[in-house]
Amino acid sequence: MFSRIKQEIAVVFERDPAARNTWEVITCYPGFHALLVHRFAHRLWRARLRWLARLTSHVGRFLTGIEIHPGASIGRRFFIDHGMGVVIGETAEVGDDCTLYHGVTLGGTSWNKGKRHPTLGNGVVIGAGAKILGPITIGDGARIGSNAVVIKSVPPGATAIGIPAHIVEKEAGGKAGFAAYAVGGDMNDPLVKAIHELISHSVSTDQRIDRILEQLQRLGAGSGEAAQRDQFDANYLNKIVD
Numbered sequence: 001m002f003s004r005i006k007q008e009i010a011v012v013f014e015r016d017p018a019a020r021n022t023w024e025v026i027t028c029y030p031g032f033h034a035l036l037v038h039r040f041a042h043r044l045w046r047a048r049l050r051w052l053a054r055l056t057s058h059v060g061r062f063l064t065g066i067e068i069h070p071g072a073s074i075g076r077r078f079f080i081d082h083g084m085g086v087v088i089g090e091t092a093e094v095g096d097d098c099t100l101y102h103g104v105t106l107g108g109t110s111w112n113k114g115k116r117h118p119t120l121g122n123g124v125v126i127g128a129g130a131k132i133l134g135p136i137t138i139g140d141g142a143r144i145g146s147n148a149v150v151i152k153s154v155p156p157g158a159t160a161i162g163i164p165a166h167i168v169e170k171e172a173g174g175k176a177g178f179a180a181y182a183v184g185g186d187m188n189d190p191l192v193k194a195i196h197e198l199i200s201h202s203v204s205t206d207q208r209i210d211r212i213l214e215q216l217q218r219l220g221a222g223s224g225e226a227a228q229r230d231q232f233d234a235n236y237l238n239k240i241v242d
Contacts, residue, residue, distance in 0.1 A: 004039075004076065005036070007076060007077055008032060008035060008036075008077065008078070008079075009022055009025050009026070009032070010077075011077045011078075011079045012025045012029060012031075012032060012079065013025070015079050015081065015099055016079075016081060030063075030064035030065060030066060030080075030082075030083045030084070031064075031066065031079060031080030031081060031082070031083040033060070033063060033064050034060055034064040034066035034068060034080060034083060034086075035068075035074070035078060035080065037056060037057070037059065037060030037063075037064070037068075038057070038060065038068040038070065038072070038074060040056060041053045041054075041056040041057045041060065041068075041070035042070050042071075042072070042073075042074075044056060044070065045070035045071050050070075053070035053071075054070060056070065057069060057070045064083060065083060065084040065085060065086075066080060066083045066084070066085075066086045067086065067087045067088070068086075068088045069088060069089055069090040069092070071090040071091065072088045072089065072090060072091070072092045072093070072094070072106075072117075073092070073093045073094065074088075074094045075094055075095045075096035075097070075098065075122070076096045076097070077096055077097045078094060078096075078097075078098055078099075078100075079098070079099045079100070080099075080100050080101075080102075081099065081100070081101050081102065082101060082102035082128075083102055084102050084103070085102055085103040085104075086100055086102060086103065086104050086105075087104075087105045087106065087107060088106045088117075089106055089107055089108050089116070089117035090108075090116075090117065091108070091114070091115045091116055091117040091135070092106040092117035092118055092119070092120075093117075093118075093119040093120065094106075094120045094124075095120055095121045095122040095123070095124065095140070096122045096123070097122055097123045098120050098122070098123065098124045098125070098126075099124075099125045099126070100126050101126065101127055101128040101129075101130075101146075102128050102129075103128050103129040103130075104126050104127075104128070104129070104130050104131075104132075105130075105131045105132065105133070106118050106120075106132050107131060107132070107133050107134075108133070108134065108135075109133050109134040109151070110134075115135045116134070116135055117134075117135065118132040118133070118134065118135065118136050118137070118138060118150075119135070119136070119137045119138070120132075120138045121137070121138060121139050121140035121141070121142065121156060122140045122141070123140055123141045124138050124139075124140070124141070124142050124143075124144070125142075125143050125144070126138075126143075126144040127143075127144055127145050127146035127147070127148070128146045128147070129146055129147040130144045130145065130146060130147060130148045130149070130150065131148070131149045131150065132144065132150045133149070133150065133151050134151055136150065136151070136152060136153045136154075137153045137154075138150070138153070138154045139153070139154055139155045139156030139157065139158065140156040140157070141156055141157045142154045142155070142156060142157060142158050142159070142160070143158070143159040143160070144159075144160050144161075144165065145159065145160065145161030145162070145165070147163070148160055148161050148162055148163065148165040149162075149163045149164050149165060150164070150165040151164055151165070152164075152165075154167070155167075
């Protein structure tokens with residue numbers, strides 16, 4: 001038991017550069033406190049002392065702002081940074097060496113009994129405010145971006161961002177734009193960027209068409225402007241298709 005507590009303390013120093021000494025971690029880190037409370041509550045839950053387990057969990061929530069259902073299974077060296085607003089559901093399963101930032105939800109999408117919360121593999125990092133919903137699996141080493149809403153399983157080693165979340169390609173250096181808060185230096189969603197580029201291209205094309213029609217009107221072709229616009233649009237679309 002004490003060896004596991006020492007591991008949990010050591011993890012704080014590995015993943016939070018603000019941690020200065022062991023006493024500070026023991027007394028001032030709500031993520032560490034929430035984990036200790038959960039370990040005890042989970043033992044009570046497995047011993048079928050369900051009410052007492054829920055009460056213990058409720059006390060932990062009151063003290064830390066972190067809600068972990070006593071039925072949730074959490075692996076070794078788990079780290080919650082800041083922690084406020086984290087919610088982990090009853091049937092959630094968390095592997096070893098996982099990291100969650102504040103505002104993360106491991107929630108369910110069904111009121112039915114049985115498995116209804118996510119399963120996280122080993123080494124998963126979930127950014128601030130992300131929502132992982134339903135009985136899906138987040139593969140080993142996966143990264144979930146800040147404020148992402150994940151409703152489908154994520155393969156091992158992948159990075160998912162956006163609402164709804166989608167997988168982003170890795171950069172040339174082998175990284176997928178991931179940093180401490182599950183976002184890279186470039187905050188732009190590549191899907192949103194692509195959509196904006198398409199819109200800009202469409203606006204630019206319309207402006208060119210309008211200029212051409214203005215020139216045609218000056219040359220005395222104004223009477224057939226509507227027909228010419230339709231013909232020009234048809235020719236332009238045919239070129240795009242070709």
